[in-house]
Amino acid sequence: MIATLEIALHLAVWLLLAPLLPGIINKIKAWVAGRRGPPVLQLYYDLARLWQKGVVLSTAVSPGHVAGPAVAWVALAGAALLLPVGQGGTLLSFRGDALLFVYLLALARFCIACAALDTGSAFEGMGVAREVSYAVLSEVALITALLALSVQSGSLSLGLMLTPSAGAGAALLAAGLFTVLLAENCRVPFDDPNTHLELTMIHEVMALDHSGPPLAVILHGAALKLLLFTVLLAEAVLPIGKLPPGWSVAVLAGAVLVVTVAVGFVESLLARFAFRRVPMLLTTAFLLCLFALLAAWKGGYG
Amino acid sequence: MTPGGLILIAAVALLAGFAAARSFPRWWLAATLTAALAALSASAWVLAGGETWDWRTEFLVGGEAVHLRLDAISAFFLALLSVIGGVCSVYACEYWPDKAHPCSAPSGRAWWLGLLGNMGLVLLSTNGLHFLLGWELYTVCAYFLITTERQKREVRKAGWLYLAASHAGTLCLFAFFALLAARTGGWELGPLRGRADLAPLFWLALAGFGLKAGMFPLHIWLPSAHANAPSHVSAILSGVTLKIGIYGLVRFSGWMEVPLAAGWTVVILGVVSAVLGVAFALGQHDLKRLLAYHSVENIGIILIGLGFALVATAQGNPAWGLLALAGGLLHVWNHGLFKALLFLGAGSVLHATGTREMSRLGGLWRAMPWTAGCFVLGAAAISGLPPLNGFVSEWLVFLGLFDAVAARGAMAWAAVPAAVLLGMTGALALACFVKVCGVVFLGLPRTPAAAAAHECGPLMRGPMLALGTLCVVIGLAPALVWPLVARAAVAWNPAWTGSPVPAPLITLGLCHVVLVGLALPAAVLLWRRVRANGFTRAVTWDCGYAAPTPRMQYTADSFAGIITGWFAWILRPQRHEHAPAGPFPPGASRTEHTPETVLEHVVEPTGSLVMAVSTAVRRLQHGRVQAYIFYLVVGLAGLAALVLAGGAR
Numbered sequence: 001m002i003a004t005l006e007i008a009l010h011l012a013v014w015l016l017l018a019p020l021l022p023g024i025i026n027k028i029k030a031w032v033a034g035r036r037g038p039p040v041l042q043l044y045y046d047l048a049r050l051w052q053k054g055v056v057l058s059t060a061v062s063p064g065h066v067a068g069p070a071v072a073w074v075a076l077a078g079a080a081l082l083l084p085v086g087q088g089g090t091l092l093s094f095r096g097d098a099l100l101f102v103y104l105l106a107l108a109r110f111c112i113a114c115a116a117l118d119t120g121s122a123f124e125g126m127g128v129a130r131e132v133s134y135a136v137l138s139e140v141a142l143i144t145a146l147l148a149l150s151v152q153s154g155s156l157s158l159g160l161m162l163t164p165s166a167g168a169g170a171a172l173l174a175a176g177l178f179t180v181l182l183a184e185n186c187r188v189p190f191d192d193p194n195t196h197l198e199l200t201m202i203h204e205v206m207a208l209d210h211s212g213p214p215l216a217v218i219l220h221g222a223a224l225k226l227l228l229f230t231v232l233l234a235e236a237v238l239p240i241g242k243l244p245p246g247w248s249v250a251v252l253a254g255a256v257l258v259v260t261v262a263v264g265f266v267e268s269l270l271a272r273f274a275f276r277r278v279p280m281l282l283t284t285a286f287l288l289c290l291f292a293l294l295a296a297w298k299g300g301y302g
Numbered sequence: 303m304t305p306g307g308l309i310l311i312a313a314v315a316l317l318a319g320f321a322a323a324r325s326f327p328r329w330w331l332a333a334t335l336t337a338a339l340a341a342l343s344a345s346a347w348v349l350a351g352g353e354t355w356d357w358r359t360e361f362l363v364g365g366e367a368v369h370l371r372l373d374a375i376s377a378f379f380l381a382l383l384s385v386i387g388g389v390c391s392v393y394a395c396e397y398w399p400d401k402a403h404p405c406s407a408p409s410g411r412a413w414w415l416g417l418l419g420n421m422g423l424v425l426l427s428t429n430g431l432h433f434l435l436g437w438e439l440y441t442v443c444a445y446f447l448i449t450t451e452r453q454k455r456e457v458r459k460a461g462w463l464y465l466a467a468s469h470a471g472t473l474c475l476f477a478f479f480a481l482l483a484a485r486t487g488g489w490e491l492g493p494l495r496g497r498a499d500l501a502p503l504f505w506l507a508l509a510g511f512g513l514k515a516g517m518f519p520l521h522i523w524l525p526s527a528h529a530n531a532p533s534h535v536s537a538i539l540s541g542v543t544l545k546i547g548i549y550g551l552v553r554f555s556g557w558m559e560v561p562l563a564a565g566w567t568v569v570i571l572g573v574v575s576a577v578l579g580v581a582f583a584l585g586q587h588d589l590k591r592l593l594a595y596h597s598v599e600n601i602g603i604i605l606i607g608l609g610f611a612l613v614a615t616a617q618g619n620p621a622w623g624l625l626a627l628a629g630g631l632l633h634v635w636n637h638g639l640f641k642a643l644l645f646l647g648a649g650s651v652l653h654a655t656g657t658r659e660m661s662r663l664g665g666l667w668r669a670m671p672w673t674a675g676c677f678v679l680g681a682a683a684i685s686g687l688p689p690l691n692g693f694v695s696e697w698l699v700f701l702g703l704f705d706a707v708a709a710r711g712a713m714a715w716a717a718v719p720a721a722v723l724l725g726m727t728g729a730l731a732l733a734c735f736v737k738v739c740g741v742v743f744l745g746l747p748r749t750p751a752a753a754a755a756h757e758c759g760p761l762m763r764g765p766m767l768a769l770g771t772l773c774v775v776i777g778l779a780p781a782l783v784w785p786l787v788a789r790a791a792v793a794w795n796p797a798w799t800g801s802p803v804p805a806p807l808i809t810l811g812l813c814h815v816v817l818v819g820l821a822l823p824a825a826v827l828l829w830r831r832v833r834a835n836g837f838t839r840a841v842t843w844d845c846g847y848a849a850p851t852p853r854m855q856y857t858a859d860s861f862a863g864i865i866t867g868w869f870a871w872i873l874r875p876q877r878h879e880h881a882p883a884g885p886f887p888p889g890a891s892r893t894e895h896t897p898e899t900v901l902e903h904v905v906e907p908t909g910s911l912v913m914a915v916s917t918a919v920r921r922l923q924h925g926r927v928q929a930y931i932f933y934l935v936v937g938l939a940g941l942a943a944l945v946l947a948g949g950a951r
Contacts, residue, residue, distance in 0.1 A: 051831070052835065053835060054835045054836045054837060054838070055832045055835060055836070055837035055838075056837065056838050056839075056840050057832075057837050057838070057839055057840070058839070058840065058841065058842040058843075059839050059840065059841060059842070060665065060744075060745055060746050060842055062667045062668075062674075062744065063829070064667075064678075064744075066825070066828055066829050066832055067825035067828070067829070069828070070821070070824040070825040070827070070828040070829075071821045071824065071825060073824065074817065074820045074821040074824045075688075075817070075821070077820075078813070078816075078817055078820075092809075092813070094805070094806040094809040094810070095701070095804075095805075095806040096697060096700070096701045096704075096806050096810070097806075097809075099697055099700050099701070099704075100688060100697070100810065100813060102725070103686065103687060103688050103693055103697075103728070104688060104817075106685070106686075106687055106728065106729065106732055107682075107687045107688055109732065110682060110685065110687055110732055110735075110736060113736045113740070114678070114736060114739055114740065114744065117736065117739070117740030117741075117744045117745065117856075118740075118744045118745070119745070119842040119843075120664070120665070120744065120745030120746045120842055120852065120855045121842045121843060121844070121855070121856075122854055122855055122856045123843070123845070124856075125740070125855065125856020125860070125861060126856060126860075128736060128740065128861070129737075129856070129860070129861045129862075129863070129864060130864065132729075132732060132733035132736050132737075133733060133864035133865050134864075135729055135732075135733075136726060136729040136730055136733060136865065139725055139726070139728070139729040140722055140725055140726045140729070142725075143721065143722055143725035144722055147704065147707060147718060147721060147722070150704055150707065150708055151707060151708060151710075154708055155708075156701065156704050156705070156708070198845065208843050209842055209843055212832065212835055212837075213828060213831045213832055213835065214828060214832065217828060279868065293718070297710070297714075
């Protein structure tokens with residue numbers, strides 16, 4: 001009973017905090033550009049509004065158009081439960097849960113992609129093609145990063161893998177995972193969340209025909225995924241699990257804030273890359289993770 | 303009832319079915335299902351903990367006494383054969399009925415039973431000669447099933463390629479069994495551990511069985527054969543027949559010593575098959591050809607598991623070897639289930655629309671919701687997504703690989719690339735099946751044929767639902783299947799005796815149950831919310847364009863374009879482009895086709911070279927006696943010169 005309650009509490013924190021991150025990024029971008037920008041809580045208002053709104057469904061869509069975002073959201077929430085928060089560790093931890101984490105993200109991708117293709121729109125076809133193609137490379141980098149962490153900690157469950165710091169290869173791993181974070185969450189330089197041209201979008205174009213509550217679910221899922229990757233990056237690099245309980249949460253929160261601000265700065269200072277350069281950047285991320293793996297190999301158990 | 307009795311029932315039922323095949327389809331179906339059920343019960347009996355069934359007779363076939371044995375490994379594959387065989391027989395009744403095919407349907411039923419029975423014989427026989435007999439017979443039966451529509455040119459071509467490739471493989475197996483018999487002094491097969499002199503024979507077995515299993519680069523016959531056979535035949539060819547090749551590898555690598563490099567070679571072949579199989583699949587626009595290439599991919603995953611088990615055996619049986627082998631073996635079942643499901647789904651699409659060309663389909667979910675649902679389920683399973691069975695076996699293989707890396711031995715040099723590329727394979731398969739589901743079942747119909755599609759009847763729907771259910775059950779309760787898989791793994795290597803269900807596997811099953819338990823209510827809840835808020839229907843966002851047509855939807859080739867671009871060095875796509883020109887272009891077209899690279903760039907040039915050399919040599923033989931006498935004289939003179947030169951020394 002207490003375990004169930006604790007899981008529910010964990011999940012509630014994840015779900016409640018997730019929409020904060022895009023707000024912070026937008027605030028940073030506005031600040032760099034010298035604008036006032038939307039409030040930090042803007043996404044919360046948007047979600048509440050969308051949840052109340054009616055829906056316009058394309059005449060082409062199947063029931064999967066609505067079911068897809070729901071299943072994807074559940075998969076992302078499940079992935080969130082697998083990540084440890086601070087020193088307490090995870091409530092749900094077993095050997096090999098790192099792979100379940102990766103494949104839950106893949107499940108979410110499958111559902112969103114099918115829901116987008118459901119409309120029969122060429123724009124959305126293009127967006128989905130980009131999403132699933134680039135995901136191949138970012139998944140390779142992510143698995144390499146997990147291999148590095150597993151070698152470093154001698155374990156295969158996220159709770160133990162993320163407890164120590166990434167050791168000698170921490171900087172490499174941080175750079176690699178940060179690139180994967182940007183790619184998986186469709187941020188600049190891979191995709192521009194603010195673009196207004198359907199032809200150049202990845203994530204936004206996949207939600208082009210969603211409206212009302214399904215769109216709210218997709219937006220919340222995207223924010224949750226951003227938080228997931230931020231926490232993963234922070235915990236992989238810093239020895240958060242080894243700090244005293246109060247400190248670990250504070251350091252984690254600080255690290256998440258730093259990463260979010262960094263995303264904001266990258267987005268303000270960099271332009272979106274041409275699509276043909278995306279594979280090169282992702283291959284670089286893979287190589288960084290691979291070198292982190294070699295460093296962990298040489299470094300011994302941390 | 304003992305396995306012996308059950309196998310007897312199965313054999314009698316098969317013979318009865320054979321007799322009924324021509325004119326009594328219903329009796330044929332009843333007999334086939336009885337045989338499948340009996341064989342399934344026998345294998346379940348052995349896998350659930352019963353003893354090995356061993357039946358030795360004095361009855362001679364080809365001068366050798368008949369000797370059958372059903373141990374855990376045979377039972378493991380026999381179970382798959384019975385399930386897929388039974389299910390596809392039901393499907394065939396509606397898919398290939400006598401009414402539509404008065405000539406090929408009755409003969410097809412007979413060949414079908416020949417295929418099933420002889421595959422069963424291969425699994426049971428413990429005599430090299432009988433193994434080869436069964437092997438050859440089922441290969442020939444499969445040839446006649448593949449060429450069911452032999453009035454079509456490409457079907458005949460595919461059939462010939464299959465026959466030629468299969469016999470190249472059989473030739474290796476002839477050499478393998480003959481050398482084995484020569485060195486052991488008899489055709490009787492059995493455990494021969496500790497005989498280092500037999501180890502080099504493994505390479506012959508790898509070539510022969512690997513060709514049957516369709517591993518890269520010996521897969522050349524596979525795509526065209528699986529694409530051109532009727533769909534229930536494709537399902538069993540892909541689901542079971544390929545696995546007979548895997549059975550051979552598992553069987554003989556377990557019984558005999560293998561060379562040191564065997565494990566590494568199998569791993570490398572597995573990784574190459576997995577990645578290139580899915581890359582080739584992405585380039586296809588023919589639905590069944592695409593599925594056939596995915597068989598190459600999945601055989602690769604199975605081989606990765608088997609290869610690491612071989613490496614582990616050579617290194618003192620660490621536990622990760624068991625995980626890899628169990629993952630590989632479980633993937634044998636899983637791939638059989640979901641690939642048969644996908645081929646049956648593709649068959650329903652072909653049945654309803656008359657085309658396998660994906661660019662002519664689209665929006666089929668409206669007309670065929672059951673087929674679409676089952677196909678998407680199979681697609682998620684083959685992409686290795688939780689909570690389905692494909693993820694469970696890939697997860698076990700991954701666990702073995704990660705443990706091998708963590709053990710920091712020499713095998714980590716293979717385990718790191720294997721793990722990374724296995725992950726890549728998963729992501730590529732996901733991309734490929736998103737493409738298939740999107741282009742075939744979602745969106746709007748691209749042609750009138752797709753718009754006029756109809757749902758298949760209960761005899762075709764039932765088998766798909768049954769296979770889909772099995773996929774879900776293995777995904778949700780992997781701990782129940784573990785003992786069966788572990789029993790087969792222990793029969794392969796007794797060093798792993800007494801391995802309980804890994805605790806993480808139970809947790810994984812629980813996670814899957816929870817995932818399903820949350821995802822379904824979430825979807826229902828969201829749908830209720832949409833209904834409560836009210837919804838209106840409108841056209842898909844078209845950027846303000848006034849007259850969008852279904853042909854403007856994204857195509858399969860464009861979808862896969864990014865990834866096929868990365869693999870263009872091996873895929874070598876052929877493009878024919880007729881670009882629009884002038885202010886009022888009269889027409890424009892662009893076609894893209896991914897050929898079978900190994901066949902067209904390696905096998906065919908080699909074949910042409912052999913033919914050219916043979917033709918040149920043939921000029922020597924023209925029927926003029928004078929010239930022949932001249933050859934004799936030249937030959938004798940040459941011999942004399944050789945003798946004189948030798949004598950001088």
